[in-house]
Amino acid sequence: MIEFRNFSLTYPTGSRPALREIDLVVPRGQICAVVGAEGAGKTTLAGVISGVVPHMTGGDPTGSARVGGRLLAKTQPSELVGEVGLVMQNPFNQLSGARFSLREELAFGLENLGVNRAEMIRRVEAVMADLGLTALASLSPYEISGGQQQLLAIGSALVMRPAVMVLDEPTSQLDAVGAGLVFDTLETLRARGVTVVLFEHRLERPARYADRVLVLGEGRIVADGPPTDVLTDPRLAEWGVAPLRYTTAARRAAERGLWEADRPLPVTLEAAADGFAAALKSARTAGGL
């Protein structure tokens, strides 16, 4: 479980706090998506949860932040290894640079933790199968595409079987198939009780997979709730987040009386298709078409 109480943080070079008065509880097994404009504090929050900020970056925190009961201010990142997995935006920088095949790269963290070889092989093979990397197992991590490197970075965190996974825009370089694989894997993790905090600027996948969406604005949580509530909030654009096209289309249809009054605005393609089909049917029944 992740628990923040009135947590604020200012970087040594910052004139204003990067995070302000964060109160947040993410229970075990929840997929929590965090969205927000550039500079809203997403990467800082990801860093705090993974123990990197302020230990490796410097910064002045106030309030409390805990992961799995550990007070992060008093926990070094190395103590969170195996408990919190972090996937950053740039996969190239997450490669160890010291392993010569994908299989070896995936095993790097497990080797450092002293996991026995049989277990290591089991975990590596399972992650490669989950992420569709098996055919690439013998290639150099530098020989594969950026998208495949992103999958490898995700796999490198997954293979450690952390209780909390922090993913900072994990699918930014992936095609639809790769992104689908990642989110399917996140669903599996949720079923296993892993807490997932997903930092994204694209809303389509969080809308479908997240249990909850937080919006960060200038370091504060400005909205928090189920995707259907938060992602249809008319203030979303004010917070620097572009609403989903389906939601915008449905809202415009509703403004013209073409969307059923009791039907919530959609946040997924399927819900939008159902809503527009129902609107079309009503219009036909009413003789409007």
Place this chain on the structure above:
Amino acid sequence: MDISPRSADGSPVHRLNPLTKLVFAVTVTVSAFALTMTWWPLLLFCTAVLPMVIASGTLRKFFPMLLALWVPIALTVYLIQGFFYPETSRVVAEIGPLELKYEGLVFATQTALRIMVLMGGFFLLLLTTRPGALMSAMTQRGMSPKTVYVVSAALQIAPALADRAQGILHAQQARGLPVKGLRGRIRALVPMAGPLILGALTDVGDRAVAMETRGFGTSRRPTFLTEVPDTAAQRVARTVMGLCALTAVVANVLGVLR
């Protein structure tokens, strides 16, 4: 970008412990340089390196690699030593103001042959060993994981940085930077080096975070995915080879076998 030229065939030499092959390469190199008889390196190459290369089945890859690198070096050594060797008495030929000296040619032959042995030993290692297996073997034999990391990271990152440099160069070219000719290439260095170095420095922070979150630097005793086979016979062979290298050095110091 696979940095390893390793051949895929699984010969008995491929299956040897990487340390055995590393010790072999070091031993033949030290022996070639320590003993000063002119034709000794050639003898060493023919009786030690070549049979191992044949046994590994990598002859077809080995010789093109060796010739591509050794021939230019050997030619340079012959030119420099042949014409500019300091202690001379016999002039073999005169080309304009330059004199080709016998002692220089002898010294160049010996040096070129020594380099051939060095290259031969290490090319054999490269062609028959997975880099990961070599690194694992070194760590398993007690070398600091941090030292091994530095070596293997350097091996991996260099081609990756070269790739990135190429990307930056293409981007600069697309913005009109001329890179043709020597002057153009030199002028292109500055706009390429800046982003490359700054980018690499920026990456260091992220990489440190990634390494920390993957347990690098924890005090736990590491385990290894790559199982490196080793036998009592190979351990004995490594000791014997080490002793041979040591003997050659001692012989050199004592002035024996000159």
